[in-house]
Amino acid sequence: MGFRLCVNLGAGFILENDEYRKDLNSLLLCSDIVIGNESEAQIYATKEGWGEGLSLKDMLRISRLEKRGRPGRLTIITCGSSNTVTALASAEGEESVTIFGVKAVPEEDIRDTTAAGDAVRLHFEFVPSPATSSQKADTICC
Numbered sequence: 001m002g003f004r005l006c007v008n009l010g011a012g013f014i015l016e017n018d019e020y021r022k023d024l025n026s027l028l029l030c031s032d033i034v035i036g037n038e039s040e041a042q043i044y045a046t047k048e049g050w051g052e053g054l055s056l057k058d059m060l061r062i063s064r065l066e067k068r069g070r071p072g073r074l075t076i077i078t079c080g081s082s083n084t085v086t087a088l089a090s091a092e093g094e095e096s097v098t099i100f101g102v103k104a105v106p107e108e109d110i111r112d113t114t115a116a117g118d119a120v121r122l123h124f125e126f127v128p129s130p131a132t133s134s135q136k137a138d139t140i141c142c
Contacts, residue, residue, distance in 0.1 A: 009036030015043040029068050038079040056085065056097050063089035081105070 007027050014020040021044075028034065036044070041062070042054040050058055062075040072091035078084050084100045 004032040005030050006033040006035065007031040009034065009040040009044055012040060012043050015040060015047055018047075021047060028062075028065055031067070032070065032073060034062055034073065034075045036075075036077055038077055041077045056087070056099075059085055059087040060089065060095060060097055063087045063095070 005027075007024070009015065010020075010024065014024060038054060041059065044062070045054055045058040046052060050061065059075055059077050063073045065073070067073055070091065073089050075087040076084065077087075081102060081104045084102055086098045086100070088094075088096050088098075090096075
């Protein structure tokens with residue numbers, strides 16, 4: 001089955017900087033899974049010239065980016081307390097976008113929002129395939 005390369009879009013300053021984004025795009029060529037939050041995805045889409053704002057189409061567009069090696073890519077965009085969105089461009093040419101609702105956590109119970117995103121990324125490092133990943137997203141994002 002081999003390994004899967006999981007790439008995080010990274011912080012906004014990485015996406016804003018043309019040189020850093022060029023390096024990121026080199027990694028995306030080989031990525032099987034791309035993870036980011038809504039602000040990172042919005043910055044990426046804007047800097048790539050896809051227009052202002054962020055749409056489900058942009059999330060699928062990330063999954064459709066040029067890819068080397070094994071075909072197919074899963075993009076996971078976390079949107080805070082509103083939703084988590086997965087966009088899959090499969091090896092078979094099928095495309096899908098799935099929106100998973102998340103349970104809001106009372107503000108007083110929030111300790112570290114970065115750790116929540118890290119937990120999502122950590123899970124996907126150990127999932128065997130992008131198709132499986134989208135099916136399991138609701139168990140870790142809710």
